[in-house]
Amino acid sequence: MINKAVIPVAGFGTRLLPITKAQPKEMLPVVNKPIVQYVVEDLVEAGVKNILFVTGKGKQAIENHFDANYELECKLEKSGKLDKLEELKRINNLGNIFYVRQKEPRGLGDAILHGESFVGDEYFIAMVGDTIYSKNIVKDLIKAYEKYNCSIIALERVPKEEVYKYGVIDGEEIEKGVYKINNMVEKPKVEEAPSNLIITGAYLFSPKIFKKIKETKPGRGGEIQITDAMNLLLKEEEIIGIEINCKRYDIGDPLGWLKANIEIGIEMFPELKEFLKELIK
Template sequence: MIKKAVLPVAGLGTRFLPATKASPKEMLPILDKPLIQYAVEEAVKVGIEEFLFITGKHKRAIEDHFDKAYELEERLKRAGKYDLLEKINCFENLNIAYIRQKEPKGLGDAILCAKPFVKDEAFVVILSDDLIDPDHSVLHEMIKIYEEKKAPVIALEAVPLEEVSRYGIVSGKKIDGYYIVDNLIEKPEPAHAPSNLAIIGRYILTPQIFKYLDSLQPGRGGEIQLTDALKVLLDETVIYGYIIEGKRYDAGEKLGYLKTIVEFALKDTEISYQFVSFLKDKFSNL
């Protein structure tokens, strides 16, 4: 069974500057939890036990978030706020490690940093920018495909053709509810895209990927692209694509981030009623 997850969090977060100048983008809150916590919770639900964060400079807040906070815990105990105490201690039994990516050279380079942690096991990669509705376990379905096929699996979503230049794009043949991938291109222009099937930030990879990442030349944007390594990997193994079920929230850019907050607020039983009333008042004055 897959027990390890790699979470690349070394990006500069330039779309959210100046907020991310000294604070990680992954710590931006969606209501009362940061983006990175949703990613970890998603992995825990499918039995992941070991986590590796690929970090960079100014990312200490992530380590602190998953560490003990003795002074805060004591204050909560004295105040009798045991519900909050339980919330901040929910990850204390996880095995978490951190490796620093020396410079931001792309997602492929970040994954390569995980080689000593992964060793000879298959592993999950989660990009916290892509927040998937917690009611739908995309990773669970992807793991089922991996357990049957013993080959890499990537999450896919159909996107508008005018947006394909923002994603890694694949083409393939659909069989039995999933795709057998036959081509991958990183951020193509719409006229050159093989389809509108975009790679979403969930991967199940095997150690084979490191061989290709290690020898890969920089691609789009001068970075080591995971999509490019997967394309070469096709010569060695089959890669499967799973069309995600449930809603995917793109919290990696401002408008998507705001939409995510609104949708999660509307589903929150504590504040949804008051929030809807607030929105109605705002819209009535437009």
């Protein structure tokens, strides 16, 4: 049973400046709720209710969002806005949420390592806090784990010219959409990429990943890269990649954020599509 998750949210969000100067990128709204709420809701829906946020300076808004606001709740109750009150109380009770602080940005690997004492010797989920999916990818990770009993990572096939932005895998397809991973490369040059299957930021890890992170030397950008740690883990255990069959929204830059708002907005409010058609005439 997978019941713990680690969500690193300590990054500066520099590609989204100046929006993220005082606002955590994970708290930017996608239609009617912040990015990170989508992540937490998918985890809880999949049965993963013990969640650790690895935060950093200026991330207090995340803690406040998942905490109770009694003054606001009292105001809503007195004004008869009971539907809004019910929604706030639902957010307050989304799983068992804990926080630890990464004192300096040293990469995704280091951030995940901050979850070691929280996770213990259990398999666990790790999700980046600025990526959401059009379906519950956590359920797919758990389903694959139950079949293969090893670490599982979510993959996406992207145009070859975009691979330089991501971690890329080298692997062999063992069944449709499932890959036995042999190696991973962080942000390779296009001509050196082993494939166009990229690591999306959704992982189900063996607890042995913590030992491998500790053994990992700083890599690209002077940071502890989780791809380097996973390559060390590959020497001892299998890692399976599953190709996602849904839409992924990477909200690391303004265009990605706008696209997510438009696409998800159209799903929630179909009349928006007609408005956009009129707008671009």
